[in-house]
């Protein structure tokens with residue numbers, strides 16, 4: 001007990017203020033060298049974390065608990081709803097994400113569908129009400145078992161959401177799923193207008209997909225992209241990903257329907273705020289989105305400036321892949337953990 005207490009006290013606070021984090025880019029003598037090192041660090045973290053002994057250690061060791069709780073609202077729906085209520089009380093919008101991907105059977109996909117439906121019911125019954133929606137994944141609806149399986153489950157979730165006047169966002173996964181995901185959403189769209197999706201600026205194809213979303217007038221969340229993708233499909237250089245983000249963001253702000261600018265990149269946030277002001281895009285016509293536990297200072301300042309800010313709140317027992325993607329995005333997070341190991 002004593003040992004546990006001593007080590008836990010040395011773990012970082014669940015939400016270190018951003019001012020305590022150093023921007024590695026700003027402190028790097030050579031940004032190009034830093035970029036390659038960061039990419040290597042990211043790939044290394046994603047590859048190492050895929051080994052099952054590493055996963056077992058991260059899941060079991062209390063040393064990781066603090067940093068896990070920084071990004072994950074909890075394992076149960078009740079814990080997640082509590083977090084959502086707290087955020088709603090502070091004036092944030094929320095989207096609830098049930099963690100998990102790539103179901104192995106139709107039964108697993110049905111179980112995920114039931115959880116999605118339960119989430120919709122719990123949100124509707126909570127004080128979050130219309131300020132909350134859900135984000136789902138088609139591989140959790142059974143995409144690996146077949147497009148028809150995923151589409152059937154997705155349609156049922158949308159029908160359930162309609163009864164509560166709720167909205168369902170389809171997260172975008174690895175590039176191998178992008179075309180199939182967009183085809184399914186487009187097929188469903190004539191029957192269900194309470195849905196939207198996500199586009200990733202690192203993919204070369206995304207400017208064309210942005211135009212498709214504008215034609216359909218479908219709510220689109222723009223992100224940089226979280227998966228390890230080959231150079232044949234995605235920009236590798238951060239500058240290119242950022243440049244594409246800004247261009248796609250401007251297109252969506254100008255002609256899209258209630259787009260979501262989902263990034264923690266303050267420079268990009270400022271550029272797109274300035275663009276919206278210049279083009280007289282009303283603050284009510286778009287929203288910013290950020291992940292639970294990341295850049296809370298920026299979330300709060302945007303909210304106080306009168307922007308809509310939605311926090312993406314993940315929960316569930318299958319938190320491991322999501323957690324490792326968050327670590328890989330910012331390898332500095334690993335140092336917190338390593339330091340506590342060394343001290344412990």
Ligand SMILES: Cc1cc2nc3c(=O)[nH]c(=O)nc-3n(C[C@H](O)[C@H](O)[C@H](O)COP(=O)(O)OP(=O)(O)OC[C@H]3O[C@@H](n4cnc5c(N)ncnc54)[C@H](O)[C@@H]3O)c2cc1C
Nearest residue numbers: 171172223224225226262263264265289290291312326330
């Ligand atoms: C609401 C939301 C939904 C998302 N949905 C999807 C999706 O459906 N599909 C998908 O592929 N990706 C999704 N992502 C993840 C996204 O693709 C990026 O991987 C992630 O947002 C990091 O990129 P960034 O835009 O914040 O920019 P970056 O350039 O990675 O980061 C900019 C700055 O943000 C801060 N920051 C970023 N990440 C972290 C972190 N983990 N810990 C601490 N600080 C950090 C740092 O200050 C960093 O300098 C989503 C992101 C958000 C915000």
